[in-house]
Amino acid sequence: MSLKAKLKEQQILAMRAKDKVRLGTIRMLLAAIKQIEIDNKVELIDDEVMAVVIKSVKQRKDSIAQFEKANRIDLADIEKAELEILQEFLPQALTSEEVKTLIKQAIASSGANGMQDMGKVMGLLKKDIQGRADMGEVSALVRASLA
Structure with a gap:
């Protein structure tokens, strides 16, 4: 449905x-x-x-x-x-550990080396995380991982 x-x-x-x-x-x-x-x-x-x-x-x-x-x-x-x-109409929220795992996978698959690659990583994450986690917090975690 x-x-x-x-x-x-x-x-x-x-x-x-x-x-x-x-x-x-x-x-x-x-x-x-x-x-x-x-x-x-x-x-x-x-x-x-x-x-x-x-x-x-x-x-x-x-x-x-x-x-x-x-x-x-x-x-x-x-x-x-x-x-x-x-x-109630949003998908089940991801735990912080699940978000961190997805971030690591996105960084590895995109081959990101630094902050200049943040857009690539966020692009990969958006389809998996959208609506299941706060994208502002995800962005901060990605920024911290790439720094």
Whole structure:
């Protein structure tokens, strides 16, 4: 089952359960997906849908940080609830050891010698790690490994 089909199924289940927060979050996600499809005149595949989910998760995390900084705990709580729902659609997260192993493999297979080869390594890692680990942290680990 595609991720988009899974989202639509979860939307129906949320409607039946009368779960307004879950329904609203899934509708927001489906609307973002539909907007991209209309703008680009294409049907998104699972990887592209996953990118939309990742972007939404990142937006929620940024919003939570901003709301907490502004001492708006009520709005941060709403964002946290939406974040939990969005994270259900992400693949299982990698452990730090798994990430380090993948980084070592990518460095070995690309033949990277220093920081000038960081783009090659990140390119190899992106397809395996995208959505399963924070790419900012991965970038820092790659930078440390290549230095």
